[in-house]
Amino acid sequence: MDDVRAENEVTPDTAEEGVMPRILFCNCTYAKVVPPEVKREVLAALNASGLAFDAVPDLCDMAARNDPALARLSAAPQLRIAACFPRAVRWLFHGAKQPLPESGVEILNMREESAEAVSKALLSPCAGCGEQS
């Protein structure tokens, strides 16, 4: 699919240069443990970035159902997940019998970090991506 961007889209300089990991955004729909303004701002930044991404309503809900979609969502040589505490996310996938790869996964915590910090980390190319992808 070709990249078609709206005129007013903001593309981070860095995204043009480095290799981007695949992005997964968790909306924590079924409970408001992620501050609404943080997830709204992160989603807005993602939308404006011109980068491809997957977004799911609630990883906890998917894990509770052992949703097979978790496997395809995490099957990437490099993955960046915007959700909550890394320990929680990692063991959620494990509990759903779809463990995350041992390496190449970065989990950003929208529960603790500011929207700005999460967005910046989410949209920057990863060091060493090129070697593995």
Add this chain to the structure above:
Amino acid sequence: MRVQASKTEGINLRVVLYEGEGSVALANETRAAAMGALLDEGFEVSRPLAGGTVSPQDESPLLVIGQFEGDTPPAADAAADAGAIEYRDIAGLAPEAIVALAHTVRESVGARSLKEWKPWFPVIDYDRCTNCMQCLSFCLFDVYSVDSDSKITVQNESNCKTDCPACSRVCPEVAILFPKYKKGPINGDVVRPEDIQREAMKVDVSSLLGGDIYASLRSRSKDARKRFSTERDESKALLERKRCLKKLQKDLDIPEEVLMTLPSAGDIEERATRAREKLKRRQERSRSAQDAKRPAPTQDDWGI
């Protein structure tokens, strides 16, 4: 059409926002508003763009939306025969109308709809877990089980009582998480030495219902059982029970409704005895299976 038997079944409808060749990109505000609303309504959303990847198509039903110049997006043709896929032109639609359209498709393909539930269940951090089985003994709702490797596992997620984190409080290793809990380390935050100390203090669970449950679960203390069974003064026992429940509720953060549904001390003890016997039988079966160099019993044979 998929039939949803319980709140833990069903597949989300995946909405693919197509803005590639043969389509016109959405305005930023429309896209952001539509995406946020779709996620809030329980839809998965993907935005594929050149120079990046999204997850591949699988059995999840797909709804491809876009402001198409033709009937369908040309670049999506290749994936069209890989699974259930619907296309809708959203040219000129406001975010609310896009969400309404997604609702209609979700219903028609029988995908999972938004549920009235909070996904609340324990998640085990196996880096910390020592397989002591205290959680299995403690949980009164059969949430835990053992797998074919005799490892503790969470089996019946939907049995877990919403907002009750009590089992995480009795885990001596702080290995049980509830990602939607309000505080760390139970919510997945880093476990600090002081957390371990605090959790190690443990609640005196023996006070529950006035019976010495933990002691009876673990060491079958005769004295404890005697104390419970010889309790004659009912009003005193009731008062004691109330006091203990209050303490337990406070220390373990157990919601009132869960306390109301707790079985009697006798039921708990009976259940613990059964669980221990089952575990023993399994271990014996496993040992004899290994001795005979036969494959170990399957998970079905083992389920509690």
